[in-house]
Each structure stands twice: as C-alpha cells, then as structure tokens.
Amino acid sequence: MADRIKFGIVVFPGSNCDHDAYHACKNILHQDAELLWHKDADLKQADVVILPGGFSYGDYLRCGAIARFSPIMQEVIRFANDGGTVIGICNGFQILVEARLLPGVLLRNASLQFVCKYVHLRVENAGTRFTNACEPGEVLAIPIAHGEGNYFTDPETLALLEENDRIIFRYCNEQGNVTEDANPNGSLANIAGVINEQGNVLGMMPHPERAVDPLLRHMDGRKMFQSMIESFMSREGHALDVAGHSLSAATGGRR
Amino acid sequence: MYLSKIRVTLRKSILDPQGKAVEQAVSTLGIKGVSDVRIGKYVEFHMDGATEAEAKQATEEVCKKLLANPVMEDYHFEIQKA
Numbered sequence: 467m468a469d470r471i472k473f474g475i476v477v478f479p480g481s482n483c484d485h486d487a488y489h490a491c492k493n494i495l496h497q498d499a500e501l502l503w504h505k506d507a508d509l510k511q512a513d514v515v516i517l518p519g520g521f522s523y524g525d526y527l528r529c530g531a532i533a534r535f536s537p538i539m540q541e542v543i544r545f546a547n548d549g550g551t552v553i554g555i556c557n558g559f560q561i562l563v564e565a566r567l568l569p570g571v572l573l574r575n576a577s578l579q580f581v582c583k584y585v586h587l588r589v590e591n592a593g594t595r596f597t598n599a600c601e602p603g604e605v606l607a608i609p610i611a612h613g614e615g616n617y618f619t620d621p622e623t624l625a626l627l628e629e630n631d632r633i634i635f636r637y638c639n640e641q642g643n644v645t646e647d648a649n650p651n652g653s654l655a656n657i658a659g660v661i662n663e664q665g666n667v668l669g670m671m672p673h674p675e676r677a678v679d680p681l682l683r684h685m686d687g688r689k690m691f692q693s694m695i696e697s698f699m700s701r702e703g704h705a706l707d708v709a710g711h712s713l714s715a716a717t718g719g720r721r
Numbered sequence: 722m723y724l725s726k727i728r729v730t731l732r733k734s735i736l737d738p739q740g741k742a743v744e745q746a747v748s749t750l751g752i753k754g755v756s757d758v759r760i761g762k763y764v765e766f767h768m769d770g771a772t773e774a775e776a777k778q779a780t781e782e783v784c785k786k787l788l789a790n791p792v793m794e795d796y797h798f799e800i801q802k803a
Contacts, residue, residue: 528790535787564790571792578738618735618793652738 472498474512483519490675507537517558530560559669570619576652582611587635595697606686608672615671617653635659723776724803730761
C-alpha cells in the first residue's frame with residue numbers, strides 16, 4: 467500500500483504558481499507530484515488535482531474563461547464529477563467558477579488594485595477533506611495576490627452556501643473577527659473560499675502553497691495539504707500511521 | 722457573409738468600480754451631469770457560409786457559452802450583411 471498520494475498540478479500557458487505547488491507537494495510534504503500539461507487530456511493517475519494560480523491564457527476575455535475549454539479541463543471536470551479531489555487556487559478558483567464546477571464569479575477587486583499581502587482567514591468549516599487538519603474557527607495566515615478576487619453570487623446561491631456550510635474560508639482580522647476592514651477585495655460576505663455541493667471541489671483565492679516552507683516563516687498552508695493527504699489516505703484505507711509519521715516529520719516543530 | 726457585433730456589459734446589479742473611476746475622471750474634466758458610467762467589451766466576428774438565422778443562432782451560442790458570463794454579464798448583439 468502506498469504511503470504517499472499523488473498530486474497532479476495543471477500547467478496552463480500563463481500559470482505561475484505551478485512550480486510553487488509542485489515544490490510544496492514534492493519537497494515539503496514529501497508526496498508524489500507531477501505537472502500536467504493543458505493540452506494533454508490525461509491526469510496521469512493523480513489522486514488530487516491542483517489548478518494553480520497565474521494568468522492562464524493571459525486572462526484574455528475573463529480570468530479562467532479560456533482555460534475552461536482546454537483538453538485537460540475536460541478530464542478535470544470528469545474527475546470532479548466522479549468525486550475526485552480538485553482544488554483551485556487563485557486563478558484556479560477563477561477557472562473552477564468559469565467551468566461551473568463552483569457557483570459565483572470573481573469580479574475585479576473593489577479597489578481596482580492588485581493586492582499582494584498576507585491576510586487572515588477563518589476556517590468556517592473544518593469538516594471537509596481540505597480543512598480537517600484545522601480547528602473549527604481557526605485563524606490561518608496565508609497570502610493573497612490577485613486583481614480579480616471579489617467573490618460575487620446571487621442572494622439565493624449565497625443563502626444556499628451559508629445553509630450548507632459551503633463557505634470554507636472568510637477574510638478576518640488577526641483575532642478572527644470577520645470585518646469589513648479585513649476584506650481585501652470587496653468579496654461578498656468576506657468569502658475567500660467555497661466548496662461544491664459534494665464537498666470534493668474547493669476554490670480559494672489565498673495561496674496555501676506559498677505558506678508551507680519554513681524559509682518563508684508562515685506555514686499555515688500546510689494544514690490544507692495535510693488535510694487532503696490524510697483524507698485521501700483514510701478514504702483509500704491507506705496506512706495512516708505512515709502518513710502521520712511522514713507528515714509530522716515534514717511539519718517540524720512549528721505549526 | 723455576416724458580421725456579428727457584440728457588446729458585453731456588467732449586469733445592472735453588479736457594481737462597476739472601473740465605471741465609477743471613469744465617472745470621477747469625467748467630473749474632474751469639468752463635465753457635469755454624467756452618471757452611471759459602465760465599462761463593457763465589444764467583440765465582432767465574421768461568419769461565412771451561414772444564413773442570417775444560422776449566424777444569429779451561432780452568435781447567441783458564442784455569447785452564452787463563451788463571451789459573457791451570465792452570473793455577472795449581459796450581452797447584446799446585432800448582425801449585418803458584410
């Protein structure tokens with residue numbers, strides 16, 4: 467039985483966080499990882515698919531609008547519909563909403579500025595395969611870097627997301643209070659990440675892959691990778707102790 | 722051959738911060754009474770070997786599936802002989 471899982475990281479023309487995600491999976495979390503070219507209709511047996519950040523297809527037309535039609539996305543959509551774990555980060559989130567795998571849209575930031583900084587996120591639902599290594603209500607420090615991250619949806623969809631605990635992260639202050647001041651981009655209800663109805667597709671604007679390396683001080687992003695790895699292994703009946711061991715080794719002293 | 726001329730605009734219910742910024746610039750220009758500035762996109766394409774009805778239907782499909790995101794945008798188009 468494998469003691470690692472395999473991450474597949476999609477590379478679109480214009481992706482620029484693909485190697486960060488690869489580094490996080492391969493060198494920090496010590497998992498298998500493979501880059502998946504957008505023209506190949508092949509997920510190479512990945513257990514988890516990452517749609518990374520960047521400017522796929524130059525953000526032409528709308529962010530994520532063209533990427534949705536690439537050959538690899540047809541496989542990602544099929545994989546997601548079969549229950550496979552898919553996480554879209556930043557531009558990846560934009561692609562997921564354009565592909566209708568997640569509801570809503572990401573509008574231009576209310577300030578019209580590109581915002582690149584550390585923000586605080588409150589974990590609103592720690593019962594998902596992306597967050598179960600977090601405590602409910604835990605505050606994570608994870609960076610954002612985007613110009614179009616202003617989440618918007620209609621009131622009916624928002625109510626549905628609220629009722630079903632599908633808002634996974636909200637922007638908050640350091641104390642965990644969800645305030646207007648803590649909202650970096652004008653997102654509706656401070657939404658930073660949402661999940662699909664089945665719970666296997668997550669989109670988020672912040673970059674967990676940029677908060678995993680001890681060299682960069684912040685390491686809260688690891689919890690999300692740990693959640694995905696442990697959830698996959700427990701679903702597949704893989705040896706959790708092995709995973710737990712390698713993960714705690716990877717985590718080091720600081721959490 | 723037909724020419725499709727398409728305008729994509731943010732839906733009325735969506736705040737358009739770009740439009741707001743332009744509105745402020747207009748008032749700085751000293752021109753009064755300008756309001757509700759909205760920024761959109763203009764797209765055009767030629768279509769060969771189609772009847773007018775087919776060109777219309779194809780344009781509708783392109784708008785709906787690609788050029789506009791119905792969650793935030795509306796589209797309008799006209800078709801003319803080219």
